[in-house]
Amino acid sequence: xxxxxxxxxxxxxGEFVQTVEARIFYESLGLNIVNWSRxxxxxxxxxxxxxxxxxxxxxxxxxNGNQTTDYVLTLDFAKRLAMMAKTDKGxxxxxxxIACEKQLKTAEVHFLIPKTLPEALRLAADLADKNILxxxxxxxxxxxxxxHDKVCEAVNGQTIQEVAKVLGTGQNRMFGWLRREGLxxxxxxxxxxxxxxxxxxxTQRQYTDQRGESHTYTRTxxxxxxxxxxQKRFMAEAA
Numbered sequence: 001x002x003x004x005x006x007x008x009x010x011x012x013x014g015e016f017v018q019t020v021e022a023r024i025f026y027e028s029l030g031l032n033i034v035n036w037s038r039x040x041x042x043x044x045x046x047x048x049x050x051x052x053x054x055x056x057x058x059x060x061x062x063x064n065g066n067q068t069t070d071y072v073l074t075l076d077f078a079k080r081l082a083m084m085a086k087t088d089k090g091x092x093x094x095x096x097x098i099a100c101e102k103q104l105k106t107a108e109v110h111f112l113i114p115k116t117l118p119e120a121l122r123l124a125a126d127l128a129d130k131n132i133l134x135x136x137x138x139x140x141x142x143x144x145x146x147x148h149d150k151v152c153e154a155v156n157g158q159t160i161q162e163v164a165k166v167l168g169t170g171q172n173r174m175f176g177w178l179r180r181e182g183l184x185x186x187x188x189x190x191x192x193x194x195x196x197x198x199x200x201x202x203t204q205r206q207y208t209d210q211r212g213e214s215h216t217y218t219r220t221x222x223x224x225x226x227x228x229x230x231q232k233r234f235m236a237e238a239a
Contacts, residue, residue, distance in 0.1 A: 010072050011160035020078050022071035030089030053188040100227050116168040157201050157221035167234055199226030
């Protein structure tokens with residue numbers, strides 16, 4: 001299959017997903033009348049169908065000597081935008097994304113499933129050996145793991161997605177609840193008050209685009225102290 005638009009891997013909420021760069025995607029839609037700035041604000045930043053940090057992330061690039069904004073779009077969000085474009089090019093791009101996803105799933109299944117009985121037996125033996133080694137390592141590392149977990153809980157923190165799993169809810173609902181409760185700003189970053197209280201940390205991550213240029217974006221983490229605070233408020237509301 002010929003490459004229509006380059007598909008990358010980017011981190012969203014602690015997981016790597018398929019993404020595309022928004023400017024390159026926009027140019028492929030055949031929207032000759034709409035300009036990039038107006039389109040990106042209406043369809044990305046102010047979209048009622050998407051949430052920053054879940055469906056898209058912004059980053060700065062240099063263009064014609066000036067600093068401007070570009071975006072990383074998840075493939076699911078890009079498919080929706082392609083359909084909304086209502087152009088022949090947009091439909092072509094949407095079908096291309098669907099074909100790429102099918103190709104990836106086929107490749108994953110092809111890789112995982114043994115094709116012959118000897119391959120299946122070898123795979124089973126390898127897994128058994130790995131399980132034995134893993135059990136021994138877990139037993140040997142138990143004191144270190146316990147110490148490491150305590151340090152991580154106290155210092156490093158968890159992503160919003162991980163906190164949502166702990167509380168038994170979805171990440172979209174968790175992000176929305178944190179914004180409604182005044183803990184996160186509209187861009188999903190915590191207010192300084194709650195960073196000062198030790199409930200959240202903001203870390204910087206890097207993203208490399210298809211030109212090989214490195215860009216920086218932020219990610220919100222919930223500390224162990226913050227998880228306890230959020231859990232009490234969330235469960236009290238659910239009760």
